[in-house]
Amino acid sequence: MKSYSPGEQPQQKKYVKLNTNENPYSPSELVLTRLRQACTDELRLYPDPDATHLRKLLSKTFSKKPEQFIVGNGSDELLTILIRSFVSENEVISYSYPTYGYYQPLIDIQGANAVVVDYPDDFSLPTELANTNAKLTFLVNPNSPSGTILPLEIIEDLASRVNGILAIDEAYIDFSTGGAMDLVESHVNVVIIRTMSKSFSLAGLRIGFACANTELIDGMLKVKDHYNVNRLSLVAAEAALEDIENMKQNAMLICQTRERLITDLRNMGFYVWESATNFVLVRSKKICAKNLYLELKKRGVLVRYFEQPRLDDCLRITVGTENETDFLLDQLRFILNRR
Ligand SMILES: *Cc1c(COP(=O)(O)O)cnc(C)c1O
Numbered sequence: 001m002k003s004y005s006p007g008e009q010p011q012q013k014k015y016v017k018l019n020t021n022e023n024p025y026s027p028s029e030l031v032l033t034r035l036r037q038a039c040t041d042e043l044r045l046y047p048d049p050d051a052t053h054l055r056k057l058l059s060k061t062f063s064k065k066p067e068q069f070i071v072g073n074g075s076d077e078l079l080t081i082l083i084r085s086f087v088s089e090n091e092v093i094s095y096s097y098p099t100y101g102y103y104q105p106l107i108d109i110q111g112a113n114a115v116v117v118d119y120p121d122d123f124s125l126p127t128e129l130a131n132t133n134a135k136l137t138f139l140v141n142p143n144s145p146s147g148t149i150l151p152l153e154i155i156e157d158l159a160s161r162v163n164g165i166l167a168i169d170e171a172y173i174d175f176s177t178g179g180a181m182d183l184v185e186s187h188v189n190v191v192i193i194r195t196m197s198k199s200f201s202l203a204g205l206r207i208g209f210a211c212a213n214t215e216l217i218d219g220m221l222k223v224k225d226h227y228n229v230n231r232l233s234l235v236a237a238e239a240a241l242e243d244i245e246n247m248k249q250n251a252m253l254i255c256q257t258r259e260r261l262i263t264d265l266r267n268m269g270f271y272v273w274e275s276a277t278n279f280v281l282v283r284s285k286k287i288c289a290k291n292l293y294l295e296l297k298k299r300g301v302l303v304r305y306f307e308q309p310r311l312d313d314c315l316r317i318t319v320g321t322e323n324e325t326d327f328l329l330d331q332l333r334f335i336l337n338r339r
Contacts, residue, residue: 001108004101007304016327018318019302021144021172021279023201025253025321027236028246031202034239038232047234049226054234057241058209062181067214070221071237073228075171075195075208078220079106079138082191082210085223086165087112087135094134096126098145098310100169103138118310123148123273130161137162140169142176145306145316147275155180159187165216167191174199174251175258176276184212191216198278200240200247205233254278258319264329268336279318287339289313292332299331 007020026032055066072078079102087093089111095103096119107114115132119125123146129137139158142149159166159180166189173179173194183190191212197203207229210220229237240247262280265272271283284292293305293315304316319325 001105004105008302010302015297015300015302016320016324017302018279018320018324018328019304019316020203021198021277021318022203023198023250023254023278024319024324025201025250027201028240028243030243030246031236031239034235035232038235043231045231046227047229047231051229051234054209054229054238054241057238058211061241061244062211064181064184064211065214068184068211068217070210070217070224071229071234072208072210072224073230073233074197074206075169075193075210076102077206077224077228078193078208078210079103079167079169081220081223082136082165082167082193083107083110083112085220092132092134093136093138094129094132095138096129098306098308099138099140100144100171101306119143119146125150125154125158130158133163135164137164137166138169139166140171141180142170142172142276144172144277144279145304145311145314146273146281147172147277147279148273149176149276152178152180156183156187159183159190162189165189165191167193169193171195171198172277174247175255175278181211188213188215196237196240199251201250202236202240205236207233207237251278254319257322257325261317261319261325261329265332268329268332279316281314281316283314285313287336289315292335295335296328296331299334301328301331303328 051071054071055069058069059066083106091112092115093107093112094115097116117126117129168180170179170192181192191210193210196207258275262272265282273281290305296303
């Protein structure tokens with residue numbers, strides 16, 4: 001099998017880092033304060049295996065029951081738990097391509113069979129995705145690396161047409177409006193997956209959660225490791241929800257910067273897909289995308305280049321601060337003008 005290759009994580013701070021969709025803004029002050037307060041001798045003790053308090057806060061925030069949530073060590077862990085809970089060897093898991101690259105290795109590890117349906121170039125939903133007879137179907141919405149979003153009616157229609165479970169990965173939903181979480185009430189086969197890595201600026205603490213009807217969540221709870229989320233991450237996640245306004249403000253700022261970035265990139269001649277996320281996908285027609293990635297790296301800007309079908313003429317660029325965005329645009333202009 002092929003392993004997943006995450007974006008580069010250089011350990012020195014020499015780059016403007018726009019390659020893995022981290023948030024450029026600090027987590028809320030409340031999160032930082034509570035974390036400092038939690039650094040006591042209590043770290044001797046195991047964390048709450050049921051994440052009781054955090055699930056209560058999730059239930060308040062999203063108007064669901066606490067029993068409808070499971071918390072994971074990053075949403076990546078929840079993807080593993082989903083597959084282990086609901087899919088046996090040789091059963092089918094389907095998804096549309098191009099999308100999040102971690103699904104395929106997880107499917108291979110389980111010994112399941114992937115049925116992959118290509119997205120068209122505009123990333124509208126391929127109708128065949130519902131006809132694969134899959135035990136589990138993954139849909140990233142808004143999608144990565146395209147940044148595009150499908151309307152709720154389309155998602156709801158997919159949920160009622162698939163045979164098995166529909167897992168909707170909403171890692172970027174806070175940079176958009178809406179979300180499909182209320183579908184868990186009307187559709188027993190829907191699981192919503194969220195992460196605190198992007199909009200809540202907590203990638204380093206590894207916190208994700210899933211929401212579904214209690215029966216599906218009960219099944220997933222049987223499969224998870226008992227102490228999967230550590231004490232500090234629980235504390236941070238709780239504080240982050242208490243101060244959710246801070247996240248919303250940062251997300252709004254990022255959306256404003258995104259729209260300016262899109263306009264400027266288009267003026268420079270790039271094809272840029274509409275984005276409902278904190279990144280943009282650009283197609284480079286004038287200059288080879290791989291060279292552009294390398295040139296940007298030389299000049300101190302890390303972006304994501306995917307050397308794979310459909311994406312090898314594109315770059316995915318995270319929306320940074322206003323200053324980081326100016327720096328990126330300056331370097332791009334320099335590189336393009338030199339040719
Ligand atoms: C970032 C991302 C994840 C992983 O999130 P973590 O909570 O950091 O594990 C999962 N799915 C998609 C689509 C992502 O972009």
